[in-house]
Amino acid sequence: MIRALIVPLVAVLAATSVSAAQAKPAEPVQPAVDAARAQDLAKQHACFGCHAVDKKLVGPAYRDVAARYAGKPGALATLVAHVQNGTSGGWGAVPMPPNQISTADAQTVVQWILAGSRSN
Numbered sequence: 001m002i003r004a005l006i007v008p009l010v011a012v013l014a015a016t017s018v019s020a021a022q023a024k025p026a027e028p029v030q031p032a033v034d035a036a037r038a039q040d041l042a043k044q045h046a047c048f049g050c051h052a053v054d055k056k057l058v059g060p061a062y063r064d065v066a067a068r069y070a071g072k073p074g075a076l077a078t079l080v081a082h083v084q085n086g087t088s089g090g091w092g093a094v095p096m097p098p099n100q101i102s103t104a105d106a107q108t109v110v111q112w113i114l115a116g117s118r119s120n
């Protein structure tokens with residue numbers, strides 16, 4: 001009688017622990033992007049005056065930037081420098097002027113762009 005109760009209980013516990021182990025998320029390669037902070041910074045620095053996430057305005061859509069630089073080593077540093085110093089010739093005739101933004105803040109925004117510009 002007791003055995004009849006214990007065997008299914010053990011089976012349930014075993015199944016639970018296996019699925020819990022499988023559900024554990026993989027270790028993140030990079031710290032998670034703070035999407036809310038990145039978007040606040042992009043607003044403060046008027047990035048959205050020339051850029052949108054998914055359509056070209058004056059500058060390229062951030063999703064297109066992410067696609068172009070996906071998997072490219074050094075993309076973060078390259079793009080942070082382009083944001084701070086300005087850049088031209090990469091996307092069309094219109095240059096991006098230099099932006100007054102600290103390296104740390106530019107990194108936050110560019111990491112968010114490279115990660116796909118998620119809204120949260």
Ligand code: HEC
Nearest residue numbers: 045047050058059082087088089090091092094095096099
């Ligand atoms: C006055 C308009 C304008 C503003 C403001 C602006 N951008 Fe740009 N941005 C552009 C244009 C135009 C390009 C494309 C330049 C080119 O063709 O190389 C661009 C390109 C970029 C790129 C791609 C660079 C590359 O080398 O591929 C990134 C990333 C970017 N902008 C991020 C930002 C961020 C972050 C801000 C705010 C701090 C910002 N932009 C503000 C116009 C702007």
